[in-house]
Amino acid sequence: MENPYQPIKTKIQEVTRETPNIKTFVLEPEEPLHFKAGQFIQLTVPELGEAPFTPSSSPYEKEKIKVTIMETGTVTSALHSLTPGGVVGIRGPYGKEYSLSDFEDKEILIVGGGVGLAPLRSLFFALVHDIEKYKRVLFCYGAKTPSDIVYKNAVLQDWHKINPERIHFRITVDEGDENWKGKVGLVTYTLDNLNEEIESIEESVAVVCGPPIMMKFVTMKLLDIGYKWNNIFLSMEKNMSCGIGKCGHCQMGKFLVCRDGPVFTYDKIKDFPTIWD
Ligand SMILES: Cc1cc2nc3c(=O)[nH]c(=O)nc-3n(C[C@H](O)[C@H](O)[C@H](O)COP(=O)(O)OP(=O)(O)OC[C@H]3O[C@@H](n4cnc5c(N)ncnc54)[C@H](O)[C@@H]3O)c2cc1C
Ligand code: FES
Known part of the structure; x- marks a missing residue:
């Protein structure tokens, strides 16, 4: 075997x-x-x-x-x-992939913090591959300082040229430096005035990946703005061992993150006490 x-x-x-x-x-x-x-x-x-x-x-x-x-x-x-x-x-x-067919004809909000941009890059490329299927993508990303921006050239320049009609960006740093001309503030700040970019927040899906504390505050803000529980997708980076649903290390309530996740919609996991640990 x-x-x-x-x-x-x-x-x-x-x-x-x-x-x-x-x-x-x-x-x-x-x-x-x-x-x-x-x-x-x-x-x-x-x-x-x-x-x-x-x-x-x-x-x-x-x-x-x-x-x-x-x-x-x-x-x-x-x-x-x-x-x-x-x-x-x-x-x-x-683990399970994003069900991209559920994102079709929708406005997609992506929110990343720090190295959380890594998994989101793969999703972003998958969306770009079939961009005509989606209404719009708004990509929000926050890093601690300008030197902490991952894929810096892509994030600040190259990706903006891919499809300026449908794909927009809001980039921020917690703390700027003498060369930084962009926004300064936590990533939650990029979610202000979201209705300038997203026409139907009720129908839009939001994909969030970053440190647990960032995911918590982003989720709270998205709920405030009007995102539905089942339209918020969160990456749960819990401790893992086997990765194949055998050892139980990644147990979260009735779910095994390695088998049933690592991405869950907020409605499925919102009551677990360790959700933001
Ligand atoms: C599904 C999934 C996808 C991931 N994708 C990425 C990725 O694309 N890029 C990336 O840099 N990291 C990613 N991580 C996190 C990465 O797995 C951990 O950083 C790594 O396991 C740490 O191992 P270590 O031996 O270096 O650290 P350790 O020596 O085991 O621990 C060092 C510190 O990191 C913390 N830590 C350990 N494991 C994790 C974990 N899984 N999540 C958060 N903190 C942890 C510990 O509590 C400790 O404080 C992912 C995790 C999961 C579960
Ligand atoms: S890592 Fe072993 S069950 Fe998930």
């Missing part, structure tokens, strides 16, 4: 430093690994351990996978020390 924990040998092709503590890795698995936006993978550092990440590349890019990783502890530090030519393992993809 096939071992479900056996990772695919994967070569690191390229490493890009995005911010002082975030790097993007271009990975080339020995066997193709096709994921859909919203799903995650387990990345193994040989003889050390593994950790879950959501690919940041387009799900339509078949040969390579990009993963954007913030250095926080043992596995992520080991990953940050690797260079092109290094070898890691990948297993997956796991």
